Amino acid sequence: MANEQQIIKPKIGIYGLTGCAGDQLVIIHTEDEILNLFNSVDIKSFVMASSNPEEGELDVAFVEGSVSTEEELHHLKDIRKRAKILVAMGNCALCGGPQAMYTGDGTFDTRVKQVYGDVDFLTKPLEGAPVDAYVEVDYYVPGCPVDAKQLFAAIARLIHGSSPEPYPHPVCHECKLNENKCLLLDKKFCLGPVTAGGCNSACPNHGLPCVGCWGPNPDGNFKEHFELLQSFGMTKEDIVRRIRNFGGHKILEYIKDL
Amino acid sequence: MRILKMDSKYLKEFLESLRMFGKLYGPIWKRDVLTHDHVENVDDLVLDGEHTLIPVKKLFHPKRFNTMRFNEEGFTPNYSMFEKRVLIGAHPCDIHSLLRLDEVFLTDPADPYYKGLRENTAIIGFSCLPTENSLCRSTGTDIVESGFDLFFVDLEDIYLVWVGSSLGHDMILEKEEFFDENVTHADIQKYIQWREMRNDMFKKSFNFRDMPDIMELSYNSEIWDYFAEKCLSCGSCTMVCPTCNCYTLTDVFDVTNKTEGRRERVWDSCMFVDYSLVAGPHNFRGKRADRLKLWYTHKLKAFGGEYGRPACIGCGRCVDTCPVDINVLTIAEAFTSCEVPAK
């Protein structure tokens, strides 16, 4: 205890770009850990929870949300410049979020125009894109929103100057640990095998199919899984449309050849 | 081994009496899934032979738990999961599966967590009738001769009770009045009939005996590629298989600046991509076919160093569970007939 003052607390910034703020909220909502967090790091900027941010050098920046305006892009680049380590947290930051579901289809400009008419905005709107579309990302904490246990385990590693543990397993892993009967056996549209796990199989635990909100599981057998779902009477377009709801930029690479 | 007889009407009271030997565990329904859990009311026990989704291994090799805590001073093991337990309703295949897991976990140096849980748990086996996918007759695990403290065979109005240990004997002594040493000729006849009736109930079987050779001969078969293309790598087969024992360890720091935290252990699966991944990165089993080969080698050919026995105990859970029909039946069938299953 004597050398408590000597502990150098890492300087942390927690930022939100465009999204639902769910990942920041997970931090705020984790009542058991939030006081520990404020005690063990030096929070320089966390606008959602605290006034008077100091925007200087950071050890770790956590960025939530997709890049959706020019202004956000500048902000992100500035954060990257100031932060030794940048962590993308949540589906919007990792994949682009639901707002990126039409990526590559070229409909964004028309949709904006349809919606806002010819308004001149303060900053140019951009189609939602993941953080790593613009800057280098050191670590990813997936989720929609992130899982508190996983996020705090990652934060704790970063506090100690080391790297978070990846969890490269499908939703099915925890689904079985939670002793759920596989929904695929009842021919239900479950995206578990092709979806990144870590959510503690929240949906199958309630007898509901995984909607894929954590984005693609890189080891997923997309081809076979699509065939299986088709054998349940679902059309290919239907499957692709659904998996793109949360797949953003990242899903395209896995389904391009299907 | 002593065999006794008990009138069925005493069952409930006898099971209740076992509470003095530990907390009761057994198959009960929870959220529409049959699971091994703490039994508050013995009426909740499901003793008719239905399989739990996750096998009994979870009581001895917990799905997820903290093995130790660490701090500046080092590591302190966590044994808080140890308690006296009585597991009621283990099927013959469950007991066989524990005997297989013993070979892994109790071989020197023994896994202290498994050992502690095993030593503190009495096993009260119950006979069962085959389910749709039971294969234990093929694997020779439909009956059990050891590995229990008591074993109950349900002959409707009576139970024949095998006493398998001195603890089992103590349990009987507590309720001596329920048991009858006098097993009659008629009882024996009834038992034999029951065995025959049970044997006739198996709907499925597979060529378990020849599989070690067939597996060896088929190592390079393109049939593996057929299954590999189908496998979703969901890992379900490994989670539900009672003889899968793999796990991973992860250190988790507490949210503090001090060196404090826990070493967590979670079931792992050889079907997952990072199972054999080492630094480099070099992946010894990046291909799905290699992952499947490993699993079926373990189940149908041999496992665990000296023991060299196939690990499958014929519970049929992989048949129940795999969403794309990869299981010991389809694998055995494909490699025996050298044909992939028809679509």
Place this chain on the structure above:
Amino acid sequence: MTKKDVIHIEPLARVEGNGGILVQIKNNKVKDVKVRILEGPRLFETLVLGKTPEENLSLVPRICAICNLSHKYASLRALEKALDIEIPEIVDTYRHLMHHGEMIESHSLHLYFLALPDFFGYDNAVAMADELGDIVTKALQLKKFGNKIMRIMGGRGIHGENPVLGGFGKLPDHKTLLSLKWEALELLDFAMATIDILADLEVPDHMERETQFLCCKPPYDGYDYYGDELITSDGEVHPLDSYKEVIQERTVGHSFAKRSSYKGKPFSVGALARVLLLGDRLKGKAKDAYDKLYNERWHRNPIYNNFAQAIEQVFSLEGVIECVDRVLDKKAPELAKPKRNSGTGTGGVEAPRGTLIHHYEIKDGKTTYADYITPTAMFLDDIEAFIWKSGESLLASGNTDNIELQFEIIARAYDPCISCSAHLVHVDYE
């Protein structure tokens, strides 16, 4: 700090989302006030086109995490109308339970963690914890309780899939329900103690001006968070279906949120609006709380929104107890099934920060039109108007030392939810 032409508060802290306030001053007079919404557009109404109702239900909570269940609830109400799904009464009660959870979570987060530090002069609630540790600890417990209900009824803390068309995936068991009741009973004391703390606080009056209020009118004569009619402070009652005539929307360049007015003038929604319009329907402890706190300045002063939230906390804790009592020994109902796969429906609920309307047109099981009107979009004009008024009186009195903070406090009192407002768009179909 005396002469400053532009007051630029950015980012606006302790609110959800990315926004700012720009105030222009000339000759000691306010020239312009803009609440700038910098959060990018997400075009949610365009995202759900061509999707099934089930997909809509998993997408809309992502509009906003804090009130994710309100979004799901509003969509459920709209879609169940569109598809003619009649939910059993017990499902309605469970939905109430779920919604109370969200109110408790959202109000306690805003009141204790985002707003209260202003009253006591701290940057954030953790800093406040050193001196007011008891309140912070209890407040955390209250928030945790709200989250727990959301987790149980929603399926996880945020964006759970459990509420589905016609019912729920899984319902809580007897033991869980009872534990919710006991915990609500226990927390009620703290919620009432909060009322006493607030009763002693002095509320500044520099922004006071008359305005209008709007909220959903419950279908019976109790206090509630939903309705198929809208009630306004001019005494009018409007069918929910005609929401487009009641709430007039427009787009502005300085924000990706649309703006709304009622009869050409700004209006407020949220806890304050509800308590002002429906407060006489409160019963039990919530009524005691109302009697203790209410005064006629509430009609002119948005800071009292925090007080209204405190009253609603009490109301919702009592609501939890009532819901549990109603469902406790009842059997879980079957999922109610759709009777058709085309139709139109408007769903109105009161999200923590105010009236939330979802509207759908479904054709052959796919969405052909969607419209979402969120509370933050509704009150942005009013925030600007109150800041304008505050600026004028502060400049006139020369009391400008912490003028930024005063402006921020006004904006914060509304508990604006910028994520919600920024996706808010109007789709023009040809």
Place this chain on the structure above:
Amino acid sequence: MTKTQQIENPYIPEPARIVRHYDLVKDHRFFQVRHVDMKRAMSFTYNPGQFIMLSIPGLGEAPFSISSTPSRPGILEMGIRKVGKLTEALFKKKDNDIIYIRGPYGNGFKIDQMRGKDIIIVAGGLGVIPLRSILYYVLDNRDQFGRLFFLYGAKNPDEILFKTEFFQLKNRVDIECLYTVDVDTSGEWTEAVGVVTRLFEHLPEIDPSRSAAVVCGPPVMYKYVIQELLKLKIPKNQIQMTLERKMECGVGKCGHCVLDHLYTCIDGPVFTYWDTLHFRELI
């Protein structure tokens, strides 16, 4: 508490102190460690070819070969490449810092079979780390073995581990050292250039029945080196190799290192070439 202390738990790591460390080459570091408990340090015995599990609390555990020889007790030496979380954290440690170890694990080389024979050690890259143990063991017990050939190849001169040490060995008469690099990037390399199998050309005549070989290197290397050894007619069970697999427990419980039906951690990491003919996955 006394009850729990009686439970034998092979997973509990013991504290050890980093005594000395230096960089071998870029991202490869040499560590000398000693059990904090001196009695334990002096009584700790092992076989060449065995490994330990090294823990850093919070970062996890991983297997590392022991690179020192049991003929020089009291200290453990390791050569470690920085590849991930644990190794990065280890590279941040300073002398006197505490790490945790348990072991020794694995079977180690079959030294009894090797006694009296000529020894051929073939190392590629990082594979030299476990072989350094047997190398010094043979040198420390020189009279128990026949001739000693040490063949070591690396990608380029900058990747030769223990360079000073190994070049000094060249002065000794009781060992024949043959070193090679795939490419000479330095321009100052005085030894052979080419893959490690090329060194076999420089071996004198040997009597295969009185020779034993030990091999360790990257997975691709084994096939070619074994071809050469078989050309020399060395019996298949006299060719030993040490393998790397993922490991979580080190004592045959976690399953990850399984090969066919063997566990690398208890049945290996040393296997003979004869073993590998039975077990398809071995190399």
